[in-house]
Amino acid sequence: MENWLPKLPIADWVDVFVTWLTTNLDAAFSGITSVLEAVVEGMVAGFGYIPSYVFMILLTLIAWKIANKTIALFTLIGLFLISNLGYWDPMLETLALVLTAVIISILLGIPLGIWASQKQSVRQVITPILDFMQTMPAFVYLIPAIFFFNIGVVPGVVASVIFSMPPTIRLTILGIQQVPEDIIEATEAFGSTTSQRLLKVQLPLAMPTIMAGINQSIMLALSMVVIASMVGAPGLGADVYRAVTQIQIGKGFEAGLAIVVIAIILDRLTQNIGKSKKHGGTA
Amino acid sequence: MKKIEVRNVTKVFGKSKKAIQLLRDGESKQTILKKTGATVGVNQANFSVEAGEIFVIMGLSGSGKSTLVRMLNRLIDPTIGEVLIDGQDIVKMNKEQLREVRRKKISMVFQKFALLPHRTVLENTEYGLEIQGVPKDTRTQKAMDALNLVGLEGYENQYPGQLSGGMQQRVGLARALANDADILLMDEAFSALDPLIRKDMQDELLELQAKMKKTIVFITHDLDEALRIGDRIALMKDGSIVQIGTAEEILMNPSNDYVERFVEDVDLSKVLTAGHVMKRAESVSIEKGPRVALKNMKELGISSIYVVDKKKTLLGAITAADAKYALERGEKLAGILQQDVPTVLPDTLLTDLFEKVSTATIPVSVVDENRRLLGILVRGAVIGALAGNNIDLNTITDVKTEVAAGKLERTNQGDVPAVSAQAKPFNGDNFSSTLDQRSKGSLPDNTIKLNFSGRMNEINDTPNSDREVN
Ligand SMILES: Nc1ncnc2c1ncn2[C@@H]1O[C@H](COP(=O)(O)OP(=O)(O)OP(=O)(O)O)[C@@H](O)[C@H]1O
Ligand SMILES: [Mg+2]
Numbered sequence: 008m009e010n011w012l013p014k015l016p017i018a019d020w021v022d023v024f025v026t027w028l029t030t031n032l033d034a035a036f037s038g039i040t041s042v043l044e045a046v047v048e049g050m051v052a053g054f055g056y057i058p059s060y061v062f063m064i065l066l067t068l069i070a071w072k073i074a075n076k077t078i079a080l081f082t083l084i085g086l087f088l089i090s091n092l093g094y095w096d097p098m099l100e101t102l103a104l105v106l107t108a109v110i111i112s113i114l115l116g117i118p119l120g121i122w123a124s125q126k127q128s129v130r131q132v133i134t135p136i137l138d139f140m141q142t143m144p145a146f147v148y149l150i151p152a153i154f155f156f157n158i159g160v161v162p163g164v165v166a167s168v169i170f171s172m173p174p175t176i177r178l179t180i181l182g183i184q185q186v187p188e189d190i191i192e193a194t195e196a197f198g199s200t201t202s203q204r205l206l207k208v209q210l211p212l213a214m215p216t217i218m219a220g221i222n223q224s225i226m227l228a229l230s231m232v233v234i235a236s237m238v239g240a241p242g243l244g245a246d247v248y249r250a251v252t253q254i255q256i257g258k259g260f261e262a263g264l265a266i267v268v269i270a271i272i273l274d275r276l277t278q279n280i281g282k283s284k285k286h287g288g289t290a
Numbered sequence: 291m292k293k294i295e296v297r298n299v300t301k302v303f304g305k306s307k308k309a310i311q312l313l314r315d316g317e318s319k320q321t322i323l324k325k326t327g328a329t330v331g332v333n334q335a336n337f338s339v340e341a342g343e344i345f346v347i348m349g350l351s352g353s354g355k356s357t358l359v360r361m362l363n364r365l366i367d368p369t370i371g372e373v374l375i376d377g378q379d380i381v382k383m384n385k386e387q388l389r390e391v392r393r394k395k396i397s398m399v400f401q402k403f404a405l406l407p408h409r410t411v412l413e414n415t416e417y418g419l420e421i422q423g424v425p426k427d428t429r430t431q432k433a434m435d436a437l438n439l440v441g442l443e444g445y446e447n448q449y450p451g452q453l454s455g456g457m458q459q460r461v462g463l464a465r466a467l468a469n470d471a472d473i474l475l476m477d478e479a480f481s482a483l484d485p486l487i488r489k490d491m492q493d494e495l496l497e498l499q500a501k502m503k504k505t506i507v508f509i510t511h512d513l514d515e516a517l518r519i520g521d522r523i524a525l526m527k528d529g530s531i532v533q534i535g536t537a538e539e540i541l542m543n544p545s546n547d548y549v550e551r552f553v554e555d556v557d558l559s560k561v562l563t564a565g566h567v568m569k570r571a572e573s574v575s576i577e578k579g580p581r582v583a584l585k586n587m588k589e590l591g592i593s594s595i596y597v598v599d600k601k602k603t604l605l606g607a608i609t610a611a612d613a614k615y616a617l618e619r620g621e622k623l624a625g626i627l628q629q630d631v632p633t634v635l636p637d638t639l640l641t642d643l644f645e646k647v648s649t650a651t652i653p654v655s656v657v658d659e660n661r662r663l664l665g666i667l668v669r670g671a672v673i674g675a676l677a678g679n680n681i682d683l684n685t686i687t688d689v690k691t692e693v694a695a696g697k698l699e700r701t702n703q704g705d706v707p708a709v710s711a712q713a714k715p716f717n718g719d720n721f722s723s724t725l726d727q728r729s730k731g732s733l734p735d736n737t738i739k740l741n742f743s744g745r746m747n748e749i750n751d752t753p754n755s756d757r758e759v760n
Contacts, residue, residue, distance in 0.1 A: 192365055193404035197418040197469070198393035207421070211408045 025151050036155045043107065043161045050103035059090050070272070074279040081275075085268035094243060094265040101232050101242035101269065104160060108167035108228040113221060116172045120179025120217075121205065130180065137173040145170055145234050153238055163235025163244075171227035178220025182213025222277040229270045243269070292374075293473060293505040294339040294362060299371030301357050301529075304328035306369045319528040331357035333529035335371070341472070344499060344506045346520030348513065348552075354529040355509045359475050362507060363396045364388055375473070393422050397466035401478040403458045405450040411437065411461050412446035418469035429468075436468040437461075439498060456487035463495075467502075477509045492519050513552065517541075517561050525549055537561050557641075558676050564643055565636035567675040568656045568665030573598045576605055576623055580616040583608060583623060594652045596663060597627055604663040607631045607652055633657045636664055640672060647672055 029036075054062070063086040071079035089098050123129045145166055152162035186209050194204045210217075232244030243266050250259030302309045309328040312321070319330040332354045339345040347355050360366040362373055364380055372379045380391055397418065405414050413420075415436055419429035437446055440460040450458050459479060466474055480488045496519060499506065510516050516523050517537045524534045525548075533545040541561060544550035573596040574583045587595050587610050594609045605627060612626040632650040634643050636658065646654050653666040 187402075187404070189400050189402050189404040190406065193398070193400055193406075194417075195365055196363055196392060196396075196398040196475075197421060197465075198389040198391075199421050200389070203421045207417075208406060212406075 025154060029154050040156045040161045043164050044159070047103050047107050047160050047164065050106065051100055054099040054103065055096070059095050063087060063090070066272070070276060074275055078275045082272050085272060089265045089268060092261050092265065094246065094262060097241065097243045097246055098265055098269060101244065101266070104163060104167065104232065104235065104240055104242055105225065105228045108164050108171055109221070109225050111164070111168045112172040112175050112224045112228070116175030116224070117179050117217065120176040121183065123176065124180045124183035133176065137176060140169050141173045145231065149234065149238055158239040160240045162238045163240030166235055167228040167231040170231050171224040174223035174227065175220040178216050178223070179213065182216030183209045185216065186212045218277065218280055222274060225273050225277055226270060229266065229273070232266065291341045292338045293341040293376065294507070295374035296335050296337050297372040297374070299335045299361055299368045299373060300333055301331035301361060301366060302328050302369045303331055310370060330529045332361065335531050337524055337531060337534055339505055339507060341505050342503045343521045344508060344519055346508045346510060346516040346523045347526060348510055348516045348523055349526030350511060353526040355526055356477055358526070359477050359507055359509050362475055363392055363398065393418065393469065395471050396473045396475060397469060397471040398475040398477070399459070399462045399466050399479040401481055403450070403462045405458060405461055407450055410447050410449055411442065411453070414450065414461055415464045415468050417465060422469070432470070433464070433468045436464040439467060440464045440494070455483050456491065459483060459491065472505055474504045474506045476506060478511070479508070480515065481510065481512070495519060513556055514560065517556065525552065538566065559641040560639055562640045562675055563636060564634050564638045564656045564667060567640065567667065567672050568636070569668050569671055571596055571655060571663050571666040573663055575600065578623065580613045580621070580623060584610060584613045584617060587613070596631070596655055596666070597623060598663050602662045604631070604633065604655055604657050604661050605629070631655060634667070635659070640676065643667065
């Protein structure tokens with residue numbers, strides 16, 4: 008087979024494409040870079056401005072309000088542990104990175120999901136791209152990301168967005184499509200416009216599913232923090248990475264534990280946001 | 291006034307071009323599916339619905355009822371044909387015009403309620419007005435009025451999931467009523483409810499209809515429901531309308547085997563009324579003397595007779611024995627009048643008058659609201675009608691059976707009066723033959739509760755039953 012078909016030069020094509028992007032869209036990329044940098048740094052500064060004990064109590068109260076006592080207690084103890092181990096500032100940096108990535112995922116992912124839910128053709132284009140984003144090893148797009156966005160937190164954010172956005176899109180599509188056909192018929196029969204149908208019926212009914220997607224996106228973004236640290240993103244990931252490269256098993260475990268604690272807190276909080284507005288069964 | 295007019299409407303799911311051609315050639319749904327792979331949803335339907343009418347579309351599962359009703363507000367686009375709402379063809383309308391029609395003229399109630407689970411009962415009811423941009427105060431007021439109409443006051447802040455099926459469908463009905471559209475489409479609206487609730491809802495719908503005079507297109511696969519609430523009924527089979535008519539027309543003159551099979555098990559006692567089976571009442575004016583009354587009774591061979599005034603208002607009855615007594619004493623009719631006589635209104639269902647008919651010692655009288663004597667119920671005729679004897683029914687005038695023709699060219703011309711039946715009014719009842727039929731078991735047992743005890747001999751129902759029974 009190799010004899011009659013020479014090797015396809017996909018590698019060369021990609022190289023050419025990336026070079027073309029870096030030379031021609033340089034202004035756009037540096038614009039994105041400075042905005043993202045400002046957002047993440049602003050967030051870190053904002054978090055850092057709050058005294059750690061105030062931050063702990065605040066988050067505990069939020070956990071109590073949204074979820075329950077157990078989760079509130081876990082939040083308090085977990086955050087205290089992180090502070091005690093001396094990972095408070097890296098934790099804030101990680102939080103800023105993850106939140107930035109997730110906010111971008113939501114801002115892009117939900118509109119894309121809505122669009123795809125309404126149009127079969129969009130769905131057909133988007134689905135393979137989502138598969139690609141989720142399965143292509145992160146290292147592969149980390150390298151070009153450095154070209155576009157320099158070393159630092161920004162390529163980390165971009166890689167996290169690419170990796171974490173698919174669940175938000177997928178579950179937005181799913182949630183909207185799951186709205187029962189007869190309910191859609193009813194809204195049509197009363198003369199709703201497309202946007203009324205979307206805003207008053209489909210999105211509210213899809214909300215729990217969309218929240219599940221956002222929850223997954225947060226988890227995936229957190230799972231990227233170590234990889235992000237390889238291109239220079241600061242935070243708990245950097246501590247883990249350093250510990251691993253210096254074979255400091257205990258330190259690595261501590262930093263890893265801090266990530267787990269943050270992951271559990273964020274997971275439980277977002278899981279319960281979707282459920283806090285519940286009423287009866289479905290009709 | 292014609293509120294809805296459906297002309298030659300056809301829906302083909304799948305590749306339609308070839309299928310339409312085959313339909314024109316009169317091919318069946320099955321053949322078309324085999325030849326083209328396309329499913330015929332509705333085949334060349336023609337009918338119109340008058341303002342204020344309850345028009346029932348009935349048929350077995352898959353016969354195309356839902357498809358047809360959804361073409362009335364274009365939730366499904368017809369493949370060909372016209373749907374005129376107030377004379378305007380909605381098939382030709384653009385999106386905005388269609389939306390206006392859906393908002394202002396047509397509401398719909400769904401089989402599985404289709405309520406919005408994230409909204410309260412009130413918010414659900416308000417939905418139609420909300421999307422029209424009606425101010426909050428006004429729409430809340432209208433929604434509350436609608437909820438009161440369906441008996442849901444006090445539930446407005448509950449969520450649909452907290453209500454029973456019957457109550458949920460009331461919300462569905464209130465939602466449809468709130469935006470005050472003239473036309474109500476109801477696709478198997480009561481089918482998901484259990485039988486008792488279902489009957490309540492039917493009664494309530496009829497009550498509401500008496501007040502509101504909507505034009506209602508009601509889908510059902512249940513014949514009893516169709517007969518109970520329908521002013522006219524259209525019967526569908528394989529996408530085609532096979533017969534359109536009133537309940538009696540369909541029951542008494544099924545246009546083909548299919549309809550006949552559909553209606554053969556029906557309980558006639560729940561369809562026919564006193565007006566259908568009553569016979570002409572022999573009566574005597576109060577001004578006449580006992581001698582005239584006695585003569586009348588003798589000539590007719592009956593032992594009692596109703597007494598009326600000049601305006602035919604029922605005053606009471608007298609028996610031959612009393613008349614004789616009065617004659618001997620020289621008294622007037624007024625002196626021997628029995629005022630306590632059994633009466634029913636003409637629209638009383640047979641099922642509701644068995645009791646009266648079987649216990650009365652004289653034939654029950656049928657009177658209108660002003661107590662004017664319209665006729666009498668002769669026991670034999672009541673039973674005969676239940677047995678399906680057309681001959682025992684009064685005239686069904688203007689039986690107009692619209693047959694969905696197999697060819698487009700024919701149906702294009704509109705309604706085709708195909709059958710016109712004329713039963714003889716006030717014919718003598720054929721009591722003995724009815725009894726024969728009963729003994730052969732041709733009468734549905736559950737419908738006959740009349741008492742055949744010996745009292746029969748004492749009563750002279752009609753001139754000839756007297757002779758035959760004896
Ligand atoms: N979206 C669709 N695509 C293809 N075929 C359809 C579609 N909707 C309905 N049909 C077909 O059209 C025919 C009529 O269906 P319809 O739902 O109108 O029947 P129905 O009388 O309402 O039945 P039921 O009593 O079960 O509700 C059936 O043969 C059905 O399979
Ligand atoms: Mg149906």
